Amino acid sequence: EVQLLESGGGLVQPGESLRLSCAASGFTFRNYAMSWVRQAPGKGLEWVSAISGSGGSTYYADSVKGRFTISRDTSKNTLYVQMNSLRAEDTAVYYCAKGVVAAAIPTYFDYWGQGTLVTVSS
Amino acid sequence: EIVMTQSPASLSVSPGERATLSCRASQSVSSNLAWYQQKPGQAPRLLIYGASTRATGFPARFSGSGSGTEFTLTISSLQSEDFAVYYCQQYNNWPPYTFGQGTRLEIK
Numbered sequence: 001e002v003q004l005l006e007s008g009g010g011l012v013q014p015g016e017s018l019r020l021s022c023a024a025s026g027f028t029f030r031n032y033a034m035s036w037v038r039q040a041p042g043k044g045l046e047w048v049s050a051i052s053g054s055g056g057s058t059y060y061a062d063s064v065k066g067r068f069t070i071s072r073d074t075s076k077n078t079l080y081v082q083m084n085s086l087r088a089e090d091t092a093v094y095y096c097a098k099g100v101v102a103a104a105i106p107t108y109f110d111y112w113g114q115g116t117l118v119t120v121s122s
Numbered sequence: 123e124i125v126m127t128q129s130p131a132s133l134s135v136s137p138g139e140r141a142t143l144s145c146r147a148s149q150s151v152s153s154n155l156a157w158y159q160q161k162p163g164q165a166p167r168l169l170i171y172g173a174s175t176r177a178t179g180f181p182a183r184f185s186g187s188g189s190g191t192e193f194t195l196t197i198s199s200l201q202s203e204d205f206a207v208y209y210c211q212q213y214n215n216w217p218p219y220t221f222g223q224g225t226r227l228e229i230k
Contacts, residue, residue, distance in 0.1 A: 035219070037166075045158075045166065045209055047219040059217045095165055106213040108156035110177070112165040 002026040002111045004096050009116030016086055016120075022079040022096030022113055029077040030054070033099035033107060036070065036081050038092035039115070048094070049081060053102035064090075086120045093117050124148050124215050128208075128222035134230040137200050143225045145193040145210035153189045154214035160224075161206045169208070170195065197227075205229050 008020040022034070036048040049070040050059045058070050069082040079096050094116055097109035125148040135141045145155065153173040158166035159180075168177040170186035173193060183198040197204055210222040 044223045045211070045221040047217075047221070050217070050219075061218045100171075106154060106216050106219075108168065108171045108211060108213050109158075109166075110168050110171075112167070114165050 002098065004098065004111060004113035006094065006096055006113045006116040009094065009118045011119045011121065012086055013122050014087055014120055017082070017084045018086060018118060019080060019082045020094055020096075020116055020118070024077045024079065024096075024098070027098070029072075030074040031102050033101060033103060033105075034072060034079045035097045035099060035109060036068075036079075037095045037097050037109070037112075038090075038118075039095070040089075040092045043092075046092075050099070051079070057103070083118070086118075088120050091118060091120050123218060124151060124212050124220050126210055126212055126220050126222040128210060128225045130225060131223070132226040132228060134228045135200050136230045137202060139200055139230075141197040141200055141204075141227055143195040143197075143208055143227070145188075145195070145222050147191045147193075147212055149215075150190045151212040151214035154212060155186075155188070155193050156211045156213065157186055157195050158209045158211065159204075159206045160209065166209060200227075202229070 003025045005023045035050040051070045067085045071080045096113045098111040099107035127146045129144045155173045157170035159169045160166045174186045207224045
């Protein structure tokens with residue numbers, strides 16, 4: 001059974017940093033691209049970042065480019081996103097989502113974690 | 123960036139009736155269109171991919187159609203567990219992947 005378990009969310013002040021983790025199980029982690037997708041309170045879904053199965057290719061939404069860094073550790077079956085210079089508009093539930101191919105080519109997301117809430121407020 | 127527009131924003135339907143949800147892309151996405159179902163407090167769940175292929179676990183009353191820029195999700199006979207928010211997502215041109223703003227399906 002595929003499971004994705006996010007952690008690391010919390011309350012931070014504007015300008016601070018946070019690292020989210022997503023522990024994956026039930027599939028061969030290195031064989032699939034992964035993404036982070038966020039959802040602001042009461043709003044829709046926004047793709048944030050993606051990484052290929054090998055970790056060699058990474059992609060970002062313009063809204064987070066230069067501030068967020070996605071990475072993965074295949075030895076730990078864990079996906080990360082390092083979020084720096086956080087802003088109020090980054091407040092959201094952050095989901096990790098599994099792609100259906102290894103390369104970060106266009107894909108839909110067949111499994112999602114339960115999400116972790118990040119609140120940026122002074 | 124491809125803009126995905128869903129209509130209506132909300133839809134009230136009685137159990138047992140048919141619901142039709144629409145998703146329009148600002149340019150062609152071929153058949154690279156997915157639908158997700160999200161219930162309150164839960165993560166999205168893949169419902170349809172490739173515009174018309176049902177994901178595992180969803181019954182045949184859910185169907186997707188369309189290609190290019192116009193897509194439809196039809197639920198043929200609504201059950202109580204179908205009331206949720208539905209999102210479409212294009213995965214043809216990226217980055218970024220883009221989602222519609224969602225359609226909230228409510229009990230009438």
